[in-house]
Amino acid sequence: MYGPNAMHRPGRAAVGVLLTLALVLASTAAPAAQTLDRIVAVVNEDVILESELEAELNRVRQRMQSQNRRPPPRDALVNQVMDQLIMERLQLAQAERMGITVDDNTLNAAVRRIAQQNNMNLQQFRRAVTRQGMDFARFREDLRRDIRLQRLRQQQVQQRVDISSRDIEEFLESRAGRADDTEFRVSHILVSVPGTAEPEAIDEARSRAEELMQRLREGDEKFARVAAEVSDAEDALEGGDLGWRQAGELPSMFQDQVLNLSPGELAGPIRSSSGFHIVKLEDTRAADPEIVEQTRARHILIRPNEVVSDADARVRLEDLRNRIQQGESFAELARAHSDDQGTASEGGDLGWTSPGELDPDFQEAMDQLAPGEVSQPFRTRFGWHIVQVEERREHDSTQERRRARAAQQLRQRRSEETVQSWLQQLRDDAYVDVRLDQ
The missing domain is CATH 3.10.50.40 (Chitinase A; domain 3)
Incomplete structure (x- = not known):
């Protein structure tokens, strides 16, 4: 990452759902009993308390020790941790202003994924968290925060990152x-x-x-x-x-x-x-x-507008999904209802696609489906969708593999640089008063 104003890899305030159990436990350890608190930083209209700073310092030390790395001197560590807490507060405030939330269904699914990644069922995972002396409700809320910040960053990227065929060609010709x-x-x-x-x-x-x-x-x-x-x-x-x-x-x-x-x-x-x-x-x-796993899928798009609200679009797609589940043809409903003019006439058929070719939110929703399964309605920057995966295959065409990999690399790099620029602006525009010496 590139500074207090920089890209953020999975960690304290990023993709919590991808953490292993060891890292999750290290990053959510309960703070020790606190004495009289004081304000150590003012961040716009929010504050950071000394107890919060000390709790995070303890978590960072534990994580570094678990990785066999010696922490830097206390003064340097305090400055680093304070910067992280400030940037987290600024992002959470922005998420609040933008109305970004994480509902309980999403949170529950994320907890189940972490448990599965650690070869546990939900009950075993909960017991493992509790055995570490942590409150499971707090663990859930920390994870909710991480997912919320991930969504905030994704929105910033979606608005600004687009990879064209020309971009891919120029990259493939570069060193x-x-x-x-x-x-x-x-x-x-x-x-x-x-x-x-x-x-x-x-x-x-x-x-x-x-x-x-x-x-x-x-x-x-x-x-x-x-x-x-x-x-x-x-x-x-x-x-x-x-x-x-x-x-x-x-x-x-x-x-x-x-x-x-x-x-x-x-x-x-x-x-x-x-x-x-x-x-x-x-x-x-x-x-x-690398063998590219390609997916063939169909989708139906409903675009919100002056007449069709977000809620209306979602309800319409829920109704269409129910009709498909009852036996109606996805292709025929796509021809009749989809707002994607490029695919509606083909019954919503997207053809064979490789990772990195589609919108990241669309790709994520599609990747979670089994062949034949129809998704619940979900939103991307283009509107509301339902998607049905028809089949998947492993494809080893060298040129297509290079193009798919190039698209992924370019999107990754531009996404990080976009987040870096956005966080730089977020920090520059903020009022921050650090009171460590008071």
């Missing part, structure tokens, strides 16, 4: 596109620069980044420890680790530099809209062979 058989393990440090920074502040940040670069080149310190201590990125406490990525998934601001590095080498400082980056190529490996 990164030709390196799609290699994966890169990259770590980074960010010295952030606010979007409204004066030239003197920019020069100061550049000098700080240059000093860090010199410190890393001349010293024996581990990159991960320095990142955890000084980086302004959201992934600082993970040692700046971006994980294994294909070339097209590398952030565009330092993609070319990474492709020129050998494992163990550094590059930087590299200027971006967020500040100055230092990157290290940890390692490379051959990408695993």
Whole structure:
């Protein structure tokens, strides 16, 4: 991630439903008994209490210890955790303004998925959480918060990210596109620069980044420890680790530099809209062979407008779904009712599609269906849908596989950069008063 204003990988305030049990338990441990509280930060109209900060510090320490990583000095850790809490509050306030909620049915499904991922049924999972000394109701509410923030970020991405055929062609012809058989393990440090920074502040940040670069080149310190201590990125406490990525998934601001590095080498400082980056190529490996699972599906789209409300669209689709369940033809109903002019005449047929070709929300809903199953109504940026999966197949056409992978990589990278820019603006526009020294 790229700073207090940056992209957010799965973690405390991201995709909670993808966490393993160990990480979930580490990130939701109950805080110890609190003494007299005080305000340690004001964030617009909200506050952060000292008890909240200490509880999160404890959770972060536990997580780092479980990963055999030594936490940075307390002052550095406090600053990092405070930044994370501030950005979480800003995002939750934005979700509230946008009316983004997570109902109990969605939350229950997410809990069941986490239990299944840990090879437990719901009762076993609940007992496992309770054995760790945690309140299961609090665990659920933490998960609800994470899903809510995930949805907020998805909405920001959906409004701004679109991958065209031309984008894919240009990428496949680029150096990164030709390196799609290699994966890169990259770590980074960010010295952030606010979007409204004066030239003197920019020069100061550049000098700080240059000093860090010199410190890393001349010293024996581990990159991960320095990142955890000084980086302004959201992934600082993970040692700046971006994980294994294909070339097209590398952030565009330092993609070319990474492709020129050998494992163990550094590059930087590299200027971006967020500040100055230092990157290290940890390692490379051959990408695993990939067989694309394609899906053939039909859908019916109802677009809300001045006459048709969201509620009306959903009710209409529920009625159509009931008729399909009672034996009516999905294709005939799509021809008669779908607002998607491109597919209505074909009975809603989307043809064979590969991952990354469809809207992410549509793809997610479709991926949860078994062949023959019809979804419940769901919303994307295009309107309300129901979708029926007809069949799936594994497809190994080299060119199509490269195009599908390119679309996924481009969407991943642009999504992260879009969230980065949005979070930067969210932080720049906020009133934040940190009172740690008071």
